[in-house]
Amino acid sequence: MPTVKYQKGDTVMGRWPGSSLYYEVKVLGFKPRTQLYTVIYKDGTELELKEQDIKSVSGFQTRSRSRSRSPSRRRSRSRSPARTTRRSSSRTTAAVAATAVTESAPSSRRDSKLKDTVEVRLSPLVSAAASEAKVEAESEKNQGPYNLRRRKADGDAKPELLEKAKAPPAPAAIHSTPLDFGGKIGAYFWLLFLPAWVLFVILQVNLKDPSLVNAPPPLPPLDAFWDAQALGFVILWILFQALLYILPVGKLSEGMPLRSGERLKYRTNGFFAIVVSAIVAGIAVHQGVDLTYVHSHFLQLATATFIISVLLSIYLYVRSRYASSAELALGGNSGNVVYDFFKGHELNPRIKNFDLKFFCEMRPGLIGWCLINFAMALAEMKQQNLDAPSYAMILVNLFQLLYVVDGLWNEEAILTTMDLMHDGFGFMLAFGDLVWVPFTYTLQAYYLVSHPNSLSLPAVTAIVILKLIGFYIFRKSNSEKNAFRRNPSDPKLSHLKTIPTATGKSLLVSGWWGVVRHPNYLGDLIMALAWSLPCGFSHLLPWYYMIYFIILLVHRDSRDMSECRRKYGSAWDEYCRTVRYRIIPRVY
Ligand SMILES: NC(=O)c1ccc[n+]([C@@H]2O[C@H](COP(=O)([O-])OP(=O)(O)OC[C@H]3O[C@@H](n4cnc5c(N)ncnc54)[C@H](OP(=O)(O)O)[C@@H]3O)[C@@H](O)[C@H]2O)c1
Numbered sequence: 001m002p003t004v005k006y007q008k009g010d011t012v013m014g015r016w017p018g019s020s021l022y023y024e025v026k027v028l029g030f031k032p033r034t035q036l037y038t039v040i041y042k043d044g045t046e047l048e049l050k051e052q053d054i055k056s057v058s059g060f061q062t063r064s065r066s067r068s069r070s071p072s073r074r075r076s077r078s079r080s081p082a083r084t085t086r087r088s089s090s091r092t093t094a095a096v097a098a099t100a101v102t103e104s105a106p107s108s109r110r111d112s113k114l115k116d117t118v119e120v121r122l123s124p125l126v127s128a129a130a131s132e133a134k135v136e137a138e139s140e141k142n143q144g145p146y147n148l149r150r151r152k153a154d155g156d157a158k159p160e161l162l163e164k165a166k167a168p169p170a171p172a173a174i175h176s177t178p179l180d181f182g183g184k185i186g187a188y189f190w191l192l193f194l195p196a197w198v199l200f201v202i203l204q205v206n207l208k209d210p211s212l213v214n215a216p217p218p219l220p221p222l223d224a225f226w227d228a229q230a231l232g233f234v235i236l237w238i239l240f241q242a243l244l245y246i247l248p249v250g251k252l253s254e255g256m257p258l259r260s261g262e263r264l265k266y267r268t269n270g271f272f273a274i275v276v277s278a279i280v281a282g283i284a285v286h287q288g289v290d291l292t293y294v295h296s297h298f299l300q301l302a303t304a305t306f307i308i309s310v311l312l313s314i315y316l317y318v319r320s321r322y323a324s325s326a327e328l329a330l331g332g333n334s335g336n337v338v339y340d341f342f343k344g345h346e347l348n349p350r351i352k353n354f355d356l357k358f359f360c361e362m363r364p365g366l367i368g369w370c371l372i373n374f375a376m377a378l379a380e381m382k383q384q385n386l387d388a389p390s391y392a393m394i395l396v397n398l399f400q401l402l403y404v405v406d407g408l409w410n411e412e413a414i415l416t417t418m419d420l421m422h423d424g425f426g427f428m429l430a431f432g433d434l435v436w437v438p439f440t441y442t443l444q445a446y447y448l449v450s451h452p453n454s455l456s457l458p459a460v461t462a463i464v465i466l467k468l469i470g471f472y473i474f475r476k477s478n479s480e481k482n483a484f485r486r487n488p489s490d491p492k493l494s495h496l497k498t499i500p501t502a503t504g505k506s507l508l509v510s511g512w513w514g515v516v517r518h519p520n521y522l523g524d525l526i527m528a529l530a531w532s533l534p535c536g537f538s539h540l541l542p543w544y545y546m547i548y549f550i551i552l553l554v555h556r557d558s559r560d561m562s563e564c565r566r567k568y569g570s571a572w573d574e575y576c577r578t579v580r581y582r583i584i585p586r587v588y
């Protein structure tokens with residue numbers, strides 16, 4: 001850009017459309033045809049701005065020293081209702097947002113405002129100056145009460161008027177986060193229950209007549225749990241995945257902005273990792289390695305992985321005690337050792353660039369799940385003397401492989417999920433990722449090894465169609481939200497309606513996210529049904545995933561609801577009034 005005023009990479013102050021507020025932005029480029037600069041805000045929002053809406057940072061710094069000389073600053077200070085409410089430390093952020101709306105819009109006007117805001121469309125900037133003025137005027141009208149002030153404790157990194165990125169919330173604010181999972185007592189319960197449950201289902205599945213309602217089978221002798229070789233294999237597997245993760249292959253993706261405004265980089269080469277893993281497994285089998293070892297040593301492998309997950313959780317707990325408040329998640333700081341150990345406290349624990357949470361969530365357990373399923377298919381052939389795996393086994397293998405491969409192919413999308421953005425890394429996720437996923441999500445395949453279920457061709461067809469419907473809903477909705485969060489002014493999404501919020505982020509209110517509040521959960525649940533159906537109805541055990549998943553997603557949905565209400569206040573309530581159902585249209 002030789003002749004333009006601002007160069008690519010410059011940090012400047014950009015006016016927020018429809019307001020007199022300026023934020024620090026980075027220049028991404030300039031389009032000579034439209035004479036517009038593409039800029040990126042600290043929360044990842046990309047917009048196009050005219051040159052007159054951009055100012056140099058230094059000019060602002062000079063003026064901001066003298067508050068009384070800045071008319072825009074004076075005006076916003078005296079007129080922002082949110083500003084006044086923020087001084088009252090006893091009020092929650094949600095209350096602040098609600099006040100911002102009610103004080104500036106009497107209730108009769110609020111309903112019409114809801115109508116207006118729901119009509120807001122993406123891509124507020126268009127090339128023609130006249131239509132831009134119109135969009136800006138509209139945006140002023142629609143976004144007025146929401147955009148006056150960025151909320152403090154929500155993790156959004158949009159900087160305040162004339163200020164640099166804000167400091168992380170004080171530890172006191174973190175302490176006040178409500179406890180999840182039944183609080184401190186709940187944490188004791190889950191710590192004992194989750195491993196016991198894994199043991200229970202593993203022991204059940206080997207029984208001739210497995211049932212979720214049967215009394216637990218007798219415990220095997222203690223030495224049956226332990227196998228040093230199994231521990232060795234698990235360590236090798238994790239190291240192998242770690243090696244693939246650190247290889248400089250594939251994209252370096254940016255995570256969502258942290259409270260500090262910083263964006264971490266993640267090596268999203270998961271697809272590469274599963275392809276290499278599949279090739280290595282194929283070569284190993286070809287060379288005569290007996291993968292049915294996984295079936296015959298399932299309990300020992302699970303025990304070894306459990307030990308590793310406990311050691312990892314202890315490490316995570318200890319290091320979280322030394323982490324700065326900027327590095328902590330909003331939960332997991334109850335002061336109770338057991339609760340904090342369970343919930344996890346550090347948001348993105350890293351050893352240099354190696355992100356432990358991202359790695360554990362996406363690699364050893366997830367790819368291990370597919371490897372175990374494959375081993376179960378080989379074990380089925382061996383045990384039932386088959387030349388090829390049964391239809392049921394093939395369906396379970398292919399369906400779950402598709403799920404994992406899709407997750408790895410779209411690995412970047414995980415960076416906008418709850419776990420990555422909000423949850424600390426502790427026992428719950430370490431155990432969940434390393435033990436729960438590979439050793440309970442494989443139960444259908446494990447079950448089929450010794451409980452064959454023959455399927456007719458029409459049944460196979462119906463199950464495949466069901467899976468594809470679920471997958472379509474799951475993928476489309478996840479991609480829509482991910483694309484929107486990464487670039488709210490993406491032209492491909494310009495047909496969607498949104499609700500602006502006080503954080504500067506908007507909420508999708510049409511498209512998939514206008515059907516129900518968690519369309520991705522709906523797709524996921526339909527897929528879960530398709531995974532259990534191949535196992536038939538003789539036993540409840542292979543339906544365990546479906547039952548667990550309903551509980552998990554209903555709980556996750558309510559956790560997310562409270563989190564979003566806290567973050568977005570009245571804008572979230574508007575969203576909930578507009579999109580009435582949570583997961584299943586007209587049912588729930
Ligand atoms: N197989 C399994 O065991 C398993 C378990 C759990 C989840 N999953 C799957 O993992 C995926 C991710 O799930 P998740 O629980 O992390 O939830 P998610 O639905 O991906 O993320 C929830 C977040 O999305 C944003 N959001 C919510 N409504 C929105 C709207 N209308 N417009 C724009 N953004 C909106 C909010 O975050 P911000 O506003 O802060 O961006 C909210 O906190 C899902 O597909 C789920 O089915 C699978």
Ligand SMILES: CC(C)CCC[C@@H](C)[C@H]1CC[C@H]2C3=C(CC[C@]12C)[C@@]1(C)CC[C@H](O)C(C)(C)[C@@H]1CC3
Pocket residue numbers: 194361362366403404406407408414417419428429431432433436437
């Ligand atoms: C121990 C427990 C009761 C709870 C444990 C929960 C975790 C096992 C899950 C929480 C979020 C889940 C998740 C996936 C796997 C299971 C969890 C980690 C996921 C990686 C599976 C592949 C998908 O494509 C996905 C990337 C969307 C998904 C993200 C969330």
